[in-house]
Amino acid sequence: MEYSSKLIQEAVEEISKLPGIGKKTALRLALHLLKQPEQQSITLSEAIHKLRTEIRYCTQCMNISDEETCRICLSPRRDRSVLCVVEDTRDVMAIENTSQYLGLYHILGGVISPIDGVGPADLHIDQLLNRITESNGEIREVIFALSPTMEGDTTSFYLTKKLKDFDLKISTIARGIPIGGELEYTDEITLGRSIQGRTLYPQD
Amino acid sequence: MEYSSKLIQEAVEEISKLPGIGKKTALRLALHLLKQPEQQSITLSEAIHKLRTEIRYCTQCMNISDEETCRICLSPRRDRSVLCVVEDTRDVMAIENTSQYLGLYHILGGVISPIDGVGPADLHIDQLLNRITESNGEIREVIFALSPTMEGDTTSFYLTKKLKDFDLKISTIARGIPIGGELEYTDEITLGRSIQGRTLYPQD
Structure with missing residues (x-):
């Protein structure tokens, strides 16, 4: 043109x-x-x-922030024993919108993706390990909230290996049928995962 | 958010x-x-x-330009007796790409659209009239190349009335079935126009 x-x-x-x-x-x-x-x-x-x-990044969780430490990391009302590991700041916003999580976050800044030339060294993994070490046992659980893709799963797997020497509960967010989804139109992998990851029906 | x-x-x-x-x-x-x-x-x-x-606008045709007068208006190879009236610079680019037009342009900067608050005074209509007056009869044809929408048609109609006192050939680009289009899937208005505006088959 x-x-x-x-x-x-x-x-x-x-x-x-x-x-x-x-x-x-x-x-x-x-x-x-x-x-x-x-x-x-x-x-x-x-x-x-x-x-x-x-732009600045929170020195604790690596989230985008206007101050040295972000609002979430500073808040006295957050549970400092749980860390939720996410890819970027959009995921923090999405989880905050649910009002279901009161712990802290750790932003990786991406996921391991050899095709895009992103390796573990490009992510904030060292900062995560330092943060857990320096917490002296205050952090007791790490939740992976990464996308259920090849790259997300690879990153979770890599992190699990890195974290195995710490005394930590490691979990990942549930994969299953979305609320409002139709069982018959759900793909077989998701449906299979939802059966494997079934939760006990509450009984009283 | x-x-x-x-x-x-x-x-x-x-x-x-x-x-x-x-x-x-x-x-x-x-x-x-x-x-x-x-x-x-x-x-x-x-x-x-x-x-x-x-940004600057060509003082002749009102097209976006880096100089006082744009490249097309300056070119000695263009036919100065024909003006093609278009909405904006994208239309100039589209027509130039066809290599079928060698005259000059006049950019209106929009079309009359009361809903969007665009009236004749917001367009470069005065400049068009001045340009035709100042050409002392050099401009002999004005072609309207506006979109075949309500707004485009209103603008063409308004301009036709404004130009009726000049000794000018006034034309508008043909409306009809696009090349490669299927007759049976063409909407009735377009098809009706293409019959009204039929062109004589060349005979030798």
């Missing part, structure tokens, strides 16, 4: 580097910005610049 | 103001940028800033 302006071309090229945005969408976004008040583009540009240059 | 950082929140809010991008996609894009080298975000941020603050 030939653009009538270098500025448009540069903006389209940079915007289309974002995942899921092609040249046509990028051009649509650039032309949209041109029709909006100048201030909107300036604010967007500054927000992106500040995001990348000023 | 509760974000763990104000920087993330601001970036998500600004990115999700773009059309077709919701909060979830904006968060995905922001987290993607955080994983990329810092330079990518800086270049993106600068490209957006420069795009909006340094």
Whole structure:
């Protein structure tokens, strides 16, 4: 495509580097910005610049944070004996939304994925091991809440081996039929897992 | 949604103001940028800033341009007697790609759309009339290449009335069945138009 302006071309090229945005969408976004008040583009540009240059990570859980230690790690109401290991900050948000978890988190920053060139050294695994060591037994359970994919399972398996010398309860979130799902349309692997991982019916 | 950082929140809010991008996609894009080298975000941020603050429009055709007069308007090889009226720069790119048009363009910057609050005064209609007046009869044909929608048709109709006092051939691009389209699956309005607008079969 030939653009009538270098500025448009540069903006389209940079915007289309974002995942899921092609040249046509990028051009649509650039032309949209041109029709909006100048201030909107300036604010967007500054927000992106500040995001990348000023972002900080919690020294405890490695979550994105504005302070040295994040709000969750600082909270006196959280159960400091349980750590939930997740891939990124979106997973923290998703779990926080359930209001079912009151422990702390540890953000890996990804999962082991040789195809994408992500190995254990690229993740916050050393920080996890240090954190458990330094807790002097305060951390008693580690829950893996990673995606049920090849990469997630590989990462859980790797972490399990790394954690085997600690005196810890290690668990992983349940895999099974989603609430509201239809049994007959559930794939066989999920259904198989839901039978293997069946839970006892409460009896009184 | 509760974000763990104000920087993330601001970036998500600004990115999700773009059309077709919701909060979830904006968060995905922001987290993607955080994983990329810092330079990518800086270049993106600068490209957006420069795009909006340094952009210029060709004084002749109102197309986006780096110079006072755009490349097409300056070219000695273009036919200066024909003007093609389009909505925005994407339409110019689309028509240029066909290599079927050698005249000049005039970019309206939109179409009349009362629902979106766009009236004739928001478009480059005065510039079009001035341009035709100042050409002293050099411009002999005006082609409307607007989308075949209610808004496009309204705009064409409005322009036709504005142009009726000039000695001009006024035409609009053909509406009909797209090449490769199936007759039986064509909607009745398009098919009706394609019969009304039938062209004579070349005979020798």
